[in-house]
Amino acid sequence: MGLGLLASKAMRPTTRLINFQNPNNLFLRTIVSKPELRNPEPAAAQPEQPLVDLSPRTPVGGARVHFPNPDDAIEVFVDGYPVKIPKGFSVLQACEVAGVDIPRFCYHSRLSIAGNCRMCLVEVEKSPKPVASCAMPALPDCPICDQGGECDLQDQSMAFGSDRGRFTEMKRSVVDKNLGPLVKTPRVEAAMVNARIRKSVTANQAKVGYIGPATDSNYDSQHLGTGPQTLVDIAEGRHSFSKIISNAKHPVIIVGAGIFERKDQDAIFAAVETIAKQGNVVRSDWNGLNVLLLHAAQAAALDLGLVPQSENSLESAKFVYLMGADDTNLDKIPKDAFVVYQGHHGDKSVYRANVILPAAAFSEKEGIYENTEGCTQQTWPAVPTVGDSRDDWKIIRALSEVAEVRLPYDTIGGVRARLRTVAPNLVQIDEREPAALPSSLRPTFTQKVDPTPFGVAVENFYMTDAITRASKIMAQCSAMLLKK
Numbered sequence: 001m002g003l004g005l006l007a008s009k010a011m012r013p014t015t016r017l018i019n020f021q022n023p024n025n026l027f028l029r030t031i032v033s034k035p036e037l038r039n040p041e042p043a044a045a046q047p048e049q050p051l052v053d054l055s056p057r058t059p060v061g062g063a064r065v066h067f068p069n070p071d072d073a074i075e076v077f078v079d080g081y082p083v084k085i086p087k088g089f090s091v092l093q094a095c096e097v098a099g100v101d102i103p104r105f106c107y108h109s110r111l112s113i114a115g116n117c118r119m120c121l122v123e124v125e126k127s128p129k130p131v132a133s134c135a136m137p138a139l140p141d142c143p144i145c146d147q148g149g150e151c152d153l154q155d156q157s158m159a160f161g162s163d164r165g166r167f168t169e170m171k172r173s174v175v176d177k178n179l180g181p182l183v184k185t186p187r188v189e190a191a192m193v194n195a196r197i198r199k200s201v202t203a204n205q206a207k208v209g210y211i212g213p214a215t216d217s218n219y220d221s222q223h224l225g226t227g228p229q230t231l232v233d234i235a236e237g238r239h240s241f242s243k244i245i246s247n248a249k250h251p252v253i254i255v256g257a258g259i260f261e262r263k264d265q266d267a268i269f270a271a272v273e274t275i276a277k278q279g280n281v282v283r284s285d286w287n288g289l290n291v292l293l294l295h296a297a298q299a300a301a302l303d304l305g306l307v308p309q310s311e312n313s314l315e316s317a318k319f320v321y322l323m324g325a326d327d328t329n330l331d332k333i334p335k336d337a338f339v340v341y342q343g344h345h346g347d348k349s350v351y352r353a354n355v356i357l358p359a360a361a362f363s364e365k366e367g368i369y370e371n372t373e374g375c376t377q378q379t380w381p382a383v384p385t386v387g388d389s390r391d392d393w394k395i396i397r398a399l400s401e402v403a404e405v406r407l408p409y410d411t412i413g414g415v416r417a418r419l420r421t422v423a424p425n426l427v428q429i430d431e432r433e434p435a436a437l438p439s440s441l442r443p444t445f446t447q448k449v450d451p452t453p454f455g456v457a458v459e460n461f462y463m464t465d466a467i468t469r470a471s472k473i474m475a476q477c478s479a480m481l482l483k484k
């Protein structure tokens with residue numbers, strides 16, 4: 001910057017050191033690089049300017065300047081007065097060496113530099129505006145950045161436009177590329193759960209058995225059977241895997257929620273419960289019985305008591321309110337039923353809806369989610385809502401007013417307070433609430449299981465909800481999957 005260079009009247013038509021107060025009562029001091037850098041013509045036009053007083057000055061506070069390495073000394077001019085300072089000194093320190101006391105407020109030599117009170121502003125040669133001298137290093141470079149808004153990166157951004165990518169070419173993708181023995185490409189089922197199981201197999205030599213369609217897993221596992229009869233065999237101790245469960249120290253049973261779509265669901269779940277009991281799968285220090293749910297909101301909905309009143313409630317409905325319900329069997333809704341859809345992404349349910357109420361997506365709203373193991377987590381909006389969409393609770397609250405049954409909450413805090421009275425675990429963030437299924441609600445093993453084999457709960461891993469179904473990339477993945 002040529003702040004080797006503190007300034008002088010060369011920048012000003014006066015002959016005295018310029019010390020004036022700006023409208024904010026801040027002192028400004030003119031700083032230039034070297035006297036010879038001054039424009040010679042104006043200088044010639046003003047021959048009456050007095051010379052700078054070059055008599056020795058006493059540094060502010062009597063400070064002595066120590067040069068650890070004489071080669072690192074640089075020369076700067078403060079109001080035309082030359083001083084030698086070590087590299088790394090700030091402009092404020094250079095001024096002090098030149099005997100010029102710069103007012104300061106947030107600066108202290110023994111604290112880290114904040115540079116935010118702006119009381120120590122000075123003018124520096126070539127700088128378009130005053131700079132905070134406490135934060136500005138005195139270097140023989142251009143004083144562009146004092147972190148006060150003069151940013152050449154900003155200039156770059158202004159010159160070259162948006163920071164959004166302009167990469168429009170197709171990305172190359174390779175299916176099932178051989179990446180060596182350690183890395184494998186895309187799985188099509190519950191990838192996270194499988195990753196955990198695989199870890200248990202490799203780290204703890206866990207024994208894994210599964211019932212259902214044969215699958216190609218990337219860990220050692222035993223295919224026990226395809227249908228519920230295998231479950232019954234295990235429950236009744238006739239299967240070789242019964243012993244493995246009974247002898248396991250930390251047994252785990254994972255039940256796919258697809259069983260609840262079957263008519264013999266009670267019998268199946270009763271068999272699972274029997275196996276869990278015999279294998280001591282649920283005890284005070286260990287809960288190894290898991291149900292893998294199909295929908296993100298399912299666990300919380302059950303905690304809130306949102307369960308059908310009867311098996312045929314949908315078929316006999318006159319009014320259906322689909323709240324983010326994108327996987328409902330629309331064929332079951334009677335033709336004359338009035339349907340309201342509240343959700344986002346305009347999935348298939350909107351084509352059946354009489355009224356559509358656009359709601360915010362999960363990324364646009366503050367929300368509470370409960371995972372399958374009863375742990376509640378809170379999210380915050382990452383992006384603003386689009387168009388006329390609103391948070392779900394605001395839509396319900398507005399409807400209640402129109403319907404003259406005004407709900408007693410106006411803020412998200414009010415909603416949470418109400419939530420606390422219905423399902424307190426949903427507001428205990430990051431805490432796990434173990435499932436408590438009273439024995440009175442447990443299905444009894446009276447029904448016979450249907451020998452029909454279990455099916456696959458998720459046919460297309462890339463199209464499992466309204467968001468993935470609206471995704472172009474997921475559509476491409478899905479097309480590749482169907483081609484296989």
Ligand code: FES
Pocket residue numbers: 103104105106107114115116117118119120121132133134135
């Ligand atoms: S003393 Fe506060 S910005 Fe320099």
